[in-house]
Amino acid sequence: MPIKLPFRPRGRNLPPDLWTKCPACAEMLYNKQLEKNLRVCTRCGHHFRLRVDARLAQLLDHETFEERDAGLESLDPLGFVDQKPYPERLTAARQATGIREAAMWGLGTLGGHRVAICVMDFAFMGGSMGSVVGEKVARAAETALAERLPLIIVSSSGGARMQEGTLALMQLAKTCAALGRLGEAGVPYISVMTDPTTGGVFASYAALGDVNLAEPKALIGFAGARVSAGTIAETLPEGFQSAEFLFQHGFVDRVVPRAALRDALVGLLAYLRPRPVPRPATAGNGSAGNGRLPGPLAALLDPLAGQEARRG
Numbered sequence: 001m002p003i004k005l006p007f008r009p010r011g012r013n014l015p016p017d018l019w020t021k022c023p024a025c026a027e028m029l030y031n032k033q034l035e036k037n038l039r040v041c042t043r044c045g046h047h048f049r050l051r052v053d054a055r056l057a058q059l060l061d062h063e064t065f066e067e068r069d070a071g072l073e074s075l076d077p078l079g080f081v082d083q084k085p086y087p088e089r090l091t092a093a094r095q096a097t098g099i100r101e102a103a104m105w106g107l108g109t110l111g112g113h114r115v116a117i118c119v120m121d122f123a124f125m126g127g128s129m130g131s132v133v134g135e136k137v138a139r140a141a142e143t144a145l146a147e148r149l150p151l152i153i154v155s156s157s158g159g160a161r162m163q164e165g166t167l168a169l170m171q172l173a174k175t176c177a178a179l180g181r182l183g184e185a186g187v188p189y190i191s192v193m194t195d196p197t198t199g200g201v202f203a204s205y206a207a208l209g210d211v212n213l214a215e216p217k218a219l220i221g222f223a224g225a226r227v228s229a230g231t232i233a234e235t236l237p238e239g240f241q242s243a244e245f246l247f248q249h250g251f252v253d254r255v256v257p258r259a260a261l262r263d264a265l266v267g268l269l270a271y272l273r274p275r276p277v278p279r280p281a282t283a284g285n286g287s288a289g290n291g292r293l294p295g296p297l298a299a300l301l302d303p304l305a306g307q308e309a310r311r312g
């Protein structure tokens with residue numbers, strides 16, 4: 001039987017969604033201010049999870065994103081039912097989040113560099129990777145390879161989507177194979193791990209970047225802390241699945257606060273150019289295809305060319 005309160009709950013007349021309490025420092029944060037600060041706590045720097053649209057808006061040059069494969073949707077090949085059927089879960093997730101799947105990919109420019117980018121959204125079924133997420137990652141990698149564009153993947157995931165069983169696990173191999181081909185062709189891939197990057201996503205594409213970046217205090221790991229400790233029957237150090245711990249042990253190349261992430265990516269993109277194709281350029285991939293460096297730069301990098309230049 002419900003208990004009748006003799007008073008009205010505090011804050012009952014406040015408009016909803018006006019304030020958010022920081023889970024790290026308990027500060028009450030004004031939502032508009034929080035959005036302006038890229039959803040980072042203004043008091044303690046706690047990084048809240050970012051939705052896919054906000055992430056793309058933060059990283060890419062203004063209105064340059066062209067989404068690809070927007071219509072891909074999961075089927076229910078196993079007829080999977082737990083507390084409710086999988087198709088019902090998908091419908092509920094679509095309605096709650098306004099997106100169709102846990103990843104979105106497309107082409108855009110970042111600091112003037114054209115890139116292929118795939119961003120995961122934890123709000124959609126915990127960012128779980130089923131066939132569609134795997135397919136989007138693979139297609140992003142294949143397009144990056146065909147068009148010789150650097151690839152950026154921003155991960156946020158609890159792991160493989162159990163409702164798709166083995167088909168979800170198959171995505172690990174598929175995405176890794178696509179990234180393998182990209183690596184062989186000398187096209188750079190930058191992985192950005194955000195909170196959380198775990199399970200099958202960590203065990204496949206998130207960990208394979210030529211450069212692996214992570215957001216501060218992001219949870220990064222394969223299994224949960226207790227399972228990991230239990231499996232190897234050892235006590236594991238405090239915070240062994242944090243971005244900072246993995247950085248200290250060489251697994252993550254840099255921990256980058258969100259406010260600095262765009263600049264960090266622009267800086268990396270300036271260094272990490274796709275290897276030029278050895279044969280003559282075909283229409284569409286522009287000057288990157290001719291394999292020749294501009295004169296003064298070639299002289300700087302190639303000592304023989306430099307000598308020739310000095311002799312001349």
Ligand SMILES: [Zn+2]
Binds near residue numbers: 023026041042043044
């Ligand atoms: Zn805080």
